[in-house]
Amino acid sequence: MHFAIETQNLCRIYKIRGGKKTEPKELLALEDVNLQIRHGELFGLLGPNGAGKTTLIKILTTLLAPTSGSAIVAGFDVVKNPEKVRPRINMVSGGESSGYGLLTVRENLWMFSQFYGIPSNIANQRIKQLLDIVGLSDRINSKSSDLSTGLRQKMNVVRGFLTDPDVLFLDEPTLGLDVGASREIRHFIRKWIDDDQTRTLLLTTHYMVEADELCDRVAIINQGRVLACDTPATLKHRLQGEAIYRMEVSPLNGTNLQDFESIAGVHKVTHRAQDGFSILELILAQDDVISSVVNTMTAGNIHILNLQKREPTLEDVFVDLVGKSIEEMESDADIEST
Amino acid sequence: MTPISRVHKNQGVKLFIQTVIARAYPRLIGQQREKSWMFFDIVLPLLSVSAYVFIYRAINAPEDYIGFVIIGGAMTAFWMNVLWSMSSQLYWEKEQGNLALYILAPNSMMAILLGMALGGMAATTLRAAVIMIIGSWIFNVHYAVVSFSQLFLVFLLAMVALYGLGMMSSSVYLLLSREAWHISNLAQEPIYLVSGFYFPIKNFNFWIAAGASLIPLTLGLDAMRQLVFTTGASLGFLSVPIELGILSILCILFLVGSRYLIGYMEKLAIREGRLTESRR
Numbered sequence: 001m002h003f004a005i006e007t008q009n010l011c012r013i014y015k016i017r018g019g020k021k022t023e024p025k026e027l028l029a030l031e032d033v034n035l036q037i038r039h040g041e042l043f044g045l046l047g048p049n050g051a052g053k054t055t056l057i058k059i060l061t062t063l064l065a066p067t068s069g070s071a072i073v074a075g076f077d078v079v080k081n082p083e084k085v086r087p088r089i090n091m092v093s094g095g096e097s098s099g100y101g102l103l104t105v106r107e108n109l110w111m112f113s114q115f116y117g118i119p120s121n122i123a124n125q126r127i128k129q130l131l132d133i134v135g136l137s138d139r140i141n142s143k144s145s146d147l148s149t150g151l152r153q154k155m156n157v158v159r160g161f162l163t164d165p166d167v168l169f170l171d172e173p174t175l176g177l178d179v180g181a182s183r184e185i186r187h188f189i190r191k192w193i194d195d196d197q198t199r200t201l202l203l204t205t206h207y208m209v210e211a212d213e214l215c216d217r218v219a220i221i222n223q224g225r226v227l228a229c230d231t232p233a234t235l236k237h238r239l240q241g242e243a244i245y246r247m248e249v250s251p252l253n254g255t256n257l258q259d260f261e262s263i264a265g266v267h268k269v270t271h272r273a274q275d276g277f278s279i280l281e282l283i284l285a286q287d288d289v290i291s292s293v294v295n296t297m298t299a300g301n302i303h304i305l306n307l308q309k310r311e312p313t314l315e316d317v318f319v320d321l322v323g324k325s326i327e328e329m330e331s332d333a334d335i336e337s338t
Numbered sequence: 339m340t341p342i343s344r345v346h347k348n349q350g351v352k353l354f355i356q357t358v359i360a361r362a363y364p365r366l367i368g369q370q371r372e373k374s375w376m377f378f379d380i381v382l383p384l385l386s387v388s389a390y391v392f393i394y395r396a397i398n399a400p401e402d403y404i405g406f407v408i409i410g411g412a413m414t415a416f417w418m419n420v421l422w423s424m425s426s427q428l429y430w431e432k433e434q435g436n437l438a439l440y441i442l443a444p445n446s447m448m449a450i451l452l453g454m455a456l457g458g459m460a461a462t463t464l465r466a467a468v469i470m471i472i473g474s475w476i477f478n479v480h481y482a483v484v485s486f487s488q489l490f491l492v493f494l495l496a497m498v499a500l501y502g503l504g505m506m507s508s509s510v511y512l513l514l515s516r517e518a519w520h521i522s523n524l525a526q527e528p529i530y531l532v533s534g535f536y537f538p539i540k541n542f543n544f545w546i547a548a549g550a551s552l553i554p555l556t557l558g559l560d561a562m563r564q565l566v567f568t569t570g571a572s573l574g575f576l577s578v579p580i581e582l583g584i585l586s587i588l589c590i591l592f593l594v595g596s597r598y599l600i601g602y603m604e605k606l607a608i609r610e611g612r613l614t615e616s617r618r
Contacts, residue, residue, distance in 0.1 A: 014611065055611075061442055064611040082608075087347060087444040098435045100364045102371050107363070114360030115443040115450075117348035126345065133342070143371075164345040195342050 003072070004167050004200035005037040005060060010069035012055050012224075029055040031224040032069070037217075040197035042190070044215030045204040046314065048329040052224040053204035054093075057169050060202070061091045074166045087116065089167045092160035094153065094175025101145030105136065105155050108144050109162055116163040123162070130158045134188055150181035157185055161192055168192075170203045174210060186214055206326050208314040220318055222329075227321045232314055239312035239320060242267060243284040248306035249297060252278050259296060265289030270325045277305055283320055349444070357445040361453025362460070365423075369461045379415060379465045384473060387411035390536045391477050402567040403537070405481065408473040409566070410535035412466040413559055416500060417529070419462040421522050424504030427454055428512040428603075437512075441607060447600045451508065455501035481566045488578060489565045495585035496558025502592030503554060509599035513606070529553055534560065538573040547575050554588050557581040 010033040015024040030052045037043045045053045058064035060073050062082035071078045074088035099108035106127055113123035131137040134154045139147065144155060153173070160168055170189065174182035193201055205211050211218050212232045219229040228235060252271065260269045265285040272279045284290060287309075297304060319325050348356060369375055390407040431437040440450050473479070483489060511518035532542070532550035539547045539560060550556045561581040564570040576584075606612075 012611075058611065063438055063442060063608060065608050083444070086442060087349070089442070091439075091442055093435070096435045098439055100368070102368045103364055107367065111360045111363060112439065112443075114356040115440070115445045117353035117356055117444070118345055119348065120356075122345055126342075130342065161342065164342075164347070192342055196344065 003036045004039045004041065004074060005035060005043075005202060006072045007033050007035045007056075007060075008070050009034060010056070010059065010071055011067045012052075012059060012064065013067045029224050030059075030066070033221075033224075033226055035219060035226065035229065037200060037202060039200055040193065042193045042201045042203065042214055042216050044211040044218040045202065045221055046206065046208065046211045046218050046318065047204075047221035048206055048326045051221045053221060054171055055224075056221075057091065057171050057202070057204060061089055061169055062086060088165060089169065090116075090160045090163050090165040091169040091171065092156050092173055094172030094177075095149075096156055097152070098156065098159070099144050101143060103144060104141050105131070105144055105147070106140045108155065109159055112159050113162050118163060126162055126164075127158070130161055133191075134158055135184060150177050153177055154181065154185065157188065161188075166198065167200045167202070170201065172204055172206070174205070174207065182210070186210060190214060208318070208326070212314050218314065220314075220321055222322050228317070235314060235317045236312045239283065239316055242312070242320075243287045243290070244310055244312050244316055245280075245282045245284065245290055245293075246306075246308045246310055247280045247282065247293075247304060248274075249278050249280060250303040250305065251276070252302065259300070260293060263289065263292045263296060266293065268319050268323060270319055270328055272325075272327065281316070281319065281325070283316060347444075353445055354449045357449035358453040358456060361450050362457030363453075365454065365457025365461050369464070375465065379418075380468050380472070383411050383414060383469055384476075386414075387469070387473055387536075388476075400569055401480075402569045402573075404477050405474075405479040405567050406538065406563055407536050408470060408477065408479050409562060410537075410559060411473060412470040413555055413562075414530075414535050415462050415466045415469060416459070416497070417533070417535075417553075417555055419458050420500055420504035420507075421526060421529075424454060424458055424501065425507040425511045425522065426518060428508040429515060429518060432512060437607075441604055447604060448597055451505040451596060451600060454508075455505055458504075459497055459501055482568045484565050484571075488582075489562060492558055492561040492565065492578070492582060492585070495582060495589055496554050496562075499554030499585050499588040499592055500558070502589055502596055505596035506592050506599055509596065509603045512603055532556070538563065538575070540573055540575045551575075551584060552588075554585060554592075557585055557588075561585075 010030055011028075012030040014027040014029055016027055017024045033056060045056065047053050055064065059066050060071055060078060062078050062085050065079055073085050076084040078085055099112070103111065106124070109127045110120070110123055113126070114120070118126070128137065128140070131140055134157065136151060136154050136158070139151060144152060147155065157173055160170065173189070174185055177185070189201065189203070193199055203215065215232060217229065217231050218235060220227045220235070251273070257269050257271055260266055260280070260282070266282060266289060267285060268283040270281045282293060284293075294304065315325060322329070387407055391404050394403045394407065428437060431440065440447060514521065532546060533539070533553050533556045534550070539550060539556060542550070547556075557576070560575045561578045564574040564578050
């Protein structure tokens with residue numbers, strides 16, 4: 001067995017039904033996804049909402065059939081041998097409300113452990129150990145309906161690790177959590193991988209910092225296609241020759257971003273409106289291009305409030321590949337859906 | 339910090355039994371934690387039972403009819419449990435996000451369904467027993483059991499067939515989604531009528547009674563009444579051995595049907611990706 005997860009030309013098309021008389025529309029969720037994830041690797045899938053991350057996880061966890069292509073998880077084909085894959089995997093999704101509110105934390109976790117055949121006494125020992133690690137042991141006998149979102153998500157994360165999977169899938173595990181809870185969960189995830197190098201973890205996130213901090217390798221995915229796949233350091237190194245600037249300026253008030261993008265040497269510009277000012281992130285061919293940007297701003301009567309040169313981040317890599325930041329893409333998607 | 343160690347996992351029959359017990363657990367424990375069932379599942383049904391008892395007493399019906407009503411009232415608890423809890427359970431599990439975790443786990447979905455059924459059955463048996471004991475005490479019902487072994491067999495087969503029907507319909511309800519609620523609403527009262535919860539179905543035309551016999555409680559109730567009341571045999575629809583035979587066939591039919599349907603539902607879920615996604 002060479003890889004913990006391997007996909008070849010994986011495609012998934014959803015058929016979306018319209019009215020009774022209309023033909024179903026097709027939505028391409030995944031297109032020719034080829035990934036090879038090694039044993040012991042903490043692998044990140046980074047992309048905006050709707051990029052295809054959850055679809056990919058569903059296929060890899062045997063919950064969804066691919067339209068074409070193949071996927072091998074823990075040595076077995078997910079379509080041909082799902083019964084061989086399932087004992088070796090588990091999955092936790094961010095914001096899930098699984099289990100039963102009437103049951104305590106311990107009872108919910110015990111119930112799920114039984115579905116994987118873990119002997120009851122061992123399950124109870126592991127529950128105590130894992131709850132202790134995530135700092136939830138004082139709530140072991142609380143009803144899960146009494147837990148806050150953060151505590152509930154910690155319980156869900158424990159559920160995933162409790163069954164000792166060879167390959168664990170975490171779909172946005174820190175979604176909606178506060179900074180402290182997110183940090184604790186990230187710390188726990190890293191420890192789990194470091195404790196045993198035969199374990200593999202695939203994590204989806206749209207938090208760049210999370211991917212950068214946690215993952216050994218990252219695949220950037222957008223509109224169902226993998227655009228790049230490498231270590232965070234190597235991905236960021238792609239932009240090493242370029243100059244990255246962050247500017248806080250007076251509100252753009254109708255100034256077109258294309259005015260900046262048309263300046264020779266400006267590769268990418270992203271814009272975020274804040275309360276009373278705007279933030280521009282610029283990827284430039286080299287440092288001296290910034291003077292042309294400043295001149296354009298002066299001509300457009302835009303005041304520069306702050307100018308900062310910084311090291312490239314995964315966010316910059318994403319912008320470089322896609323042309324927009326994840327935040328911009330999700331904001332555009334929200335506008336389209338309203 | 340202690341490393342998180344690897345762990346041995348059971349497979350096969352052991353896994354199946356563990357799954358059944360684990361899935362039955364929330365139903366059993368839920369009853370202890372939500373005491374409101376004592377009012378909704380015992381006091382309210384006893385009120386309906388009382389209404390029929392007073393009607394029968396007012397028209398001077400044979401005294402065994404009072405017992406018929408008490409047994410019918412007790413068995414209604416099982417029907418309500420199957421109709422509202424068992425049948426709609428998978429749909430509710432889907433909405434909660436549990437269904438995906440059930441499919442993803444290495445257990446059999448039949449073990450999940452069986453756990454739901456056994457948990458529901460055990461919890462409801464307590465409710466039914468309380469209704470029967472209190473009803474019999476209040477209305478002074480006398481039983482004359484012909485054969486305890488046959489009575490136990492009838493009850494057992496009726497339960498297996500009824501919960502088999504529930505297991506089967508849980509997959510159907512899942513496919514129908516929200517429409518299922520309307521079907522339950524639509525089915526509740528007519529089935530009260532044709533199943534003879536409060537009177538012997540012999541009063542019906544043969545073919546109506548035969549059609550109603552597809553609901554396992556119809557024949558179960560009829561046979562139980564024949565076995566515990568002196569006038570029961572004369573008011574029975576079919577003889578007890580025939581009813582036992584039909585109930586056995588229904589057990590096989592519904593259990594096989596539930597296995598086929600849960601397999602179909604799982605395949606459909608994986609093919610279309612809809613049934614495990616509550617938000618889609």
